[in-house]
Every structure is written in C-alpha cells, then in structure tokens.
Amino acid sequence: MKIDINAIITAFKAAIPYIPVTLRLALIPLLIGTAVGLIIALIRFYRLPILAKFFSGIITVGKGIPIVLSLIVAYLVFSDAFDSISQALGWSLQFKDINREYIAMFVLSLYASIGLSEIFRGALTSIPQDQWDAAASIGLTQVQTIRRVVLPQMVPIVLPMICSQLIVLIKASALVSLVSVVDVLNGALITSTTSYTFLESYIAAALIYWGLSILIEQLSGFFERHYARKFVRGTFV
C-alpha cells in the first residue's frame, strides 16, 4: 500500500478551516457542562431530597449510553417531532432551517454535564472538613463558603480533569458526521471522495486532533503550574 503524501497535505489544508467548528462543538458543551455539572454536583453533595436521587439515577443511565447512540436518537427525535411542535407553537421555523450543530452541541452538553458533575462531586468531597468548619466559625454563610473557600480550592483539583474532558469532547465531536455537520474529520474526508485517498484523509485529521490535544494539555499544564505557585504545593494532605 502506498501513502500519497500530497493527498495528506490536500486533506490537511481542507480540514484546517473546520477547526473552529470542532472547537465550538467541544467548548460550548464544556461551558454548559461546567455550569450544569456544578449544579448537579452541589445538589448531590447536599443530598437535596428527590433531586439528588433523580440526578443520581439520570447519571447512572446516561453514563451507560454510547454517544453515537444518543446523537442519532436525538437527531431522529428532532427531525420527527420538531416541525409539528414548531407548527403547534406557531413558529415559522422548520427543521431544515435548524443548524445541525445545535443538535450535536445539545447531546455533547448532556455528556459533558454528566462527566463534569462526577468530577465536581469528587472534588467537593476532597475539600477537608476543617475548611468548612473554619469558614463557619468566622461567620461565613454556606453560599459565601462555597464561593470564597470551596470553589477556589477545587480549581487546581478539577483543572486537569476538565482539560481531559475537553479532549474527550473534541474527539467525540468527530461523531457529528452522523448528523451531517462538517467538522475537521468531515472536512478532511471531503477531499478523498473523488480520489479515494481515505487513509490519507484520516491521517490528516488525526494530525489535527493530535495537535489540538497537545495544545490543550500544554495550556492545562501552564495553569496548573500557575496555581501550584500560588497555593497548592504541599498543602493537600
């Protein structure tokens, strides 16, 4: 088998303009997942009645479903139900006008929320009890304690895990081809449809994904070192 270097370069060049799409598909769900995940984690940490049980059930179910599956299910449900719901509500919006990216973002957000809620829950329990006690003893309320003491101390714990979650999302975003969104992978593959240089296109896409992952890891490392200088070193018993 011969590998056509030129085809790799062509595919690489064709894929590069789609990096923003891939990043968007990963970063927006990451942001939504951070907010939702933190709320779920706090609800479960405080064992709020009903809600805590509800989320713990949802997370068990959600964790067990492959992303591909929920992506396709979401797409089918949307394509089937959207027009009739839209009509019932009197919107002029139709399914064909909806950007498919949103469906992908929706599904990836759900995954990010589940994954990040577990990360935050773990981090919450790792904050020593005496930090809570000390905050209470100087008269801080629960909300003040979380905002001023607990969240800042969670940052260095969760940062590396959030970054690996971002890398997971970037890779998962490659599945959006199933709902006909053009991202880095699809962008690279388009060039091979006439020349049949599929392997070369996949190699080109892989190089871009590698590059993105390495970049994120480096950024994560930079922030970790920043926080280590500030207060982490030697303080977690």
Added chain:
Amino acid sequence: MIKIQNIHKKFGQNEILKGVDLTIETGEVVVIIGPSGSGKTTFLRCLNFLERADQGTLQIGETTADFKQATKKQILAIRKKTAMVFQQYALFFNRTALENVIEGLVIARRIPKKEATEKGKALLEKVGLAGKENHYPHELSGGQQQRVGIARALALNPEVILFDEPTSALDPELVGETLDVIKQVANEGSTLVIVTHEMQFAYEIADRVIFMENGVIVEQGTPQEVFDYTKEQRTKNFLARTAVYH
C-alpha cells in the same frame, strides 16, 4: 457571660455529652482536660454550632439559642460572638496569612477592606508574624500557621475564643511559641475556653480547670484545686496517667 445548660449530644447510639452545664464569666480562662473520647472537643464544637447538640440551651451575652430549635439566623448570631482555633490550624490554603485574618471581617462582618487590612496587619504583628502577611499557609511552619489561626480568631473581637487542642498537631519545639501567644491573649482579658493535653500550660493559664470524662464534668476548680488537691478518684487516675504537669 456564657451560660450553657444541659447539653446532650449523641452520635448514633453513642452518647458523647450527657448533660453538661457550665457558666463562664467574662474574662475567664477555662481549660478543659480529660481523656480522648471524653467529649471535650464535641462540647467545644457545640458552642459555635459546628456540631448541633441534640438538647440544651446556650447563652452568650444577650444572645440565646436552644440547640434543638435554633434557626440559621440564631446560629449565625452565636457564631458572630465566638471564634475558634483549630487543632489542624484550618487556615484557608487558597488565601495568604493576611487574607485569612481579614476574611471574616470583610465578608461576614462587611467591614471596609482598608480598615480590615490595617487591623489584620496589626494582629499579625501582635502574634509575631510581621512580614509574613503575603505568605500562603504552606509557606509557614505549623506554629506560624497556628498563630495566624489565633490572629484570625482575634480579628473578630469575639466574646469568647474556643481553642480545640491548639498545640496537638505541632512539633514539640513549636508548641512554646504558640502557647506564649495564647497566654498573651489571656492576659489581655479575653474569655477563653481551651481544650488541651498540655497540663503544665493548663496549670499556668487557667482560672478554672474542668476535668471531663464520659460526657460529664467530673471535677472543676482552680488549677491548684484540681491538680494539687484533687478530690475525685477518676481525676486522680487521669492525672497519674498523663505526663508530669508542674
């Protein structure tokens, strides 16, 4: 004046406090001694609601609270009148020494940051930590961290400061500097309740020594009464087991 009546506390089936009564005068230094598991620390933690007692009442100055029924508001009111120094220092490790000291002033008491900073700096100087304002806890020794903890408690001008075994986690050579600071605080007329295993220190600092065992106060009195003219056999047994105390 602090008045504690009939505190009961259970952890599961295990009754830790079995009805403790105590009245502490303003400016009094009360030292609680006793074997591990006697309920000393739990008693102390109940006084600022870090532990919720099952039964009993608490009065600090004009503020009263019933342990069973206390609302969040009452709990905050009690906490405003108390401060605590912890065994493991419990400094916020995301904040510098100075930030640790002024956190309660700025956030809980809403005192302007400039004013709080001045007060915080003065307090750090008082506990012998001038120049360490911008150090994070991990950059300080155990003794220094504990002195920041004391400054943090002092900053709040509480009616009573609770010390939970303030030197138990310290290396022996660092105990002295911490005890000296506590003595200085005691001499300035603050009301202190101290749980400790340092008998010599208890003897020197206390106005009143309380011996607790199995969730009740067994014996109390001046240091001389408790250490030199011990009445109760249980106290004698305990003192015989602990190191030489003076």
